[in-house]
Amino acid sequence: MRLLKPQYTTMTDESLMQAISGGEKRAFDELYNRYSGxxxxxxxxxxxxxxxxxxxxxxxxxxxxxxxxxYFDPTRSFKTWVYSVANNMCKNEYKKAxxxxxxxxxxxxxxxxxxxxxxxxxxxQDKFFQEAFQRSLIILDDKHxxxxxxxxxxxxxxxxxxxxxxxxxxxVKSRLFYATKYLAESLKEFNPIENR
Amino acid sequence: MEKELVxxxxxKEFREMTDNEKIELREWCETEEEFDQLKQIFVxxxxxxxxxxxxxxxxxKKSLDDLFVQKHSNVKPMFWYNTILVALYPTEKPFxxxxxxxxxxxxxxxxxAFQFVFNGKLAEPKQQIxxxxxxxxxxxxxxDQQLEKIETTTSNxxxxxxxxxxxxxxxxxxxVEDFQMAHDQDPFVSSVSSVSSAAxxxxxxxxxxxxxxxxxxxxxxxxxxAFSQPASYQPAIFDLLxxxx
Numbered sequence: 001m002r003l004l005k006p007q008y009t010t011m012t013d014e015s016l017m018q019a020i021s022g023g024e025k026r027a028f029d030e031l032y033n034r035y036s037g038x039x040x041x042x043x044x045x046x047x048x049x050x051x052x053x054x055x056x057x058x059x060x061x062x063x064x065x066x067x068x069x070x071y072f073d074p075t076r077s078f079k080t081w082v083y084s085v086a087n088n089m090c091k092n093e094y095k096k097a098x099x100x101x102x103x104x105x106x107x108x109x110x111x112x113x114x115x116x117x118x119x120x121x122x123x124x125q126d127k128f129f130q131e132a133f134q135r136s137l138i139i140l141d142d143k144h145x146x147x148x149x150x151x152x153x154x155x156x157x158x159x160x161x162x163x164x165x166x167x168x169x170x171x172v173k174s175r176l177f178y179a180t181k182y183l184a185e186s187l188k189e190f191n192p193i194e195n196r
Numbered sequence: 197m198e199k200e201l202v203x204x205x206x207x208k209e210f211r212e213m214t215d216n217e218k219i220e221l222r223e224w225c226e227t228e229e230e231f232d233q234l235k236q237i238f239v240x241x242x243x244x245x246x247x248x249x250x251x252x253x254x255x256x257k258k259s260l261d262d263l264f265v266q267k268h269s270n271v272k273p274m275f276w277y278n279t280i281l282v283a284l285y286p287t288e289k290p291f292x293x294x295x296x297x298x299x300x301x302x303x304x305x306x307x308x309a310f311q312f313v314f315n316g317k318l319a320e321p322k323q324q325i326x327x328x329x330x331x332x333x334x335x336x337x338x339x340d341q342q343l344e345k346i347e348t349t350t351s352n353x354x355x356x357x358x359x360x361x362x363x364x365x366x367x368x369x370x371x372v373e374d375f376q377m378a379h380d381q382d383p384f385v386s387s388v389s390s391v392s393s394a395a396x397x398x399x400x401x402x403x404x405x406x407x408x409x410x411x412x413x414x415x416x417x418x419x420x421x422a423f424s425q426p427a428s429y430q431p432a433i434f435d436l437l438x439x440x441x
Binding site: 007008009010023025028032036037040041044045054055058059062063066067129130133134152153177180183184185187188 | 264
């Protein structure tokens with residue numbers, strides 16, 4: 001019996017992980033509420049907007065947290081740890097995809113999946129620009145895409161991205177610069193700012 | 197690119213940027229065209245953030261819940277001292293959504309409603325009672341005018357106060373308002389009261405005291421009440437008085 005019930009909403013991610021190790025269900029619920037949505041978005045962007053696969057990846061990641069919470073080093077930031085795990089899962093998927101591509105008839109399944117789910121953007125005001133933006137993001141090289149996505153869509157700092165990807169700050173900056181320039185160039189034909 | 201610089205780009209046009217800001221931007225864009233291209237990327241990112249808000253399916257969560265229960269099945273449920281307080285006053289919820297606040301609000305409303313509904317009904321009988329009392333007071337004042345009120349007090353020694361109110365047509369009413377026997381009182385004349393009627397008849401009696409009945413005032417031990425009368429009512433008493441003086 002303990003004296004006071006903790007307020008999970010005010011606890012840090014790292015404290016929640018410790019509580020999860022002790023079998024506290026509400027701590028797990030809170031951590032899931034904080035990260036399941038952003039991680040699903042991250043997987044969607046990194047895995048060619050494949051919803052089913054992204055859901056599976058979210059499940060697998062949180063299953064890892066439930067089964068092996070000791071894998072997390074409490075001295076580290078949970079956010080960088082969980083994104084590094086997610087990023088490694090994506091890298092493994094890319095490798096598998098490369099193998100499947102070599103064995104396939106040459107058709108790229110990813111683009112078909114992307115096109116199938118493109119109706120997500122149908123409600124956007126600048127529909128065409130958004131679709132072009134997403135398409136450009138998908139086409140972008142993986143190492144640039146992950147940096148760009150982590151920085152601008154997940155809101156991680158340069159230092160955190162460097163920790164997640166285990167690269168230097170300078171490399172993160174140069175990749176980010178390249179990705180931004182590439183997207184700006186590929187979307188040159190659109191000029192939504194003037195249209196507003 | 198730093199977040200502050202991105203925010204500036206989102207807020208301003210290229211021509212609105214200061215020289216210092218243009219120097220900071222030089223790494224990313226030098227011309228207005230490049231600036232607009234970059235800006236449209238950040239606008240696209242912001243729009244994408246608004247649109248892309250994903251929520252995993254309920255099945256995913258349920259599956260993870262089952263896994264968690266299976267993994268921690270040997271862990272005993274926790275009991276907390278402040279469970280009730282946390283349940284009634286969860287700080288993570290908005291103030292108006294906290295159960296304790298809602299219960300208090302309902303109680304307050306009920307109290308106000310009770311006051312509002314029943315206050316008028318309760319006040320009505322009170323008003324009636326006060327009216328009756330007022331009329332009684334008025335009646336008693338008028339009655340007093342018809343009454344002859346006689347108050348008699350006993351000697352200081354005995355500290356006995358007796359008031360007698362007599363109505364002319366009605367029989368004599370004797371009301372003892374206060375009765376106190378002093379410790380050092382004279383046992384022979386403990387309490388003497390007198391009543392004078394309109395007819396001039398005065399009655400004097402003793403109450404709860406040992407009184408001598410002997411003509412010379414010698415105490416004989418009897419304790420019966422003795423009423424005094426005017427001498428004219430018993431002429432024989434003059435003989436006794438004559439021999440005495």
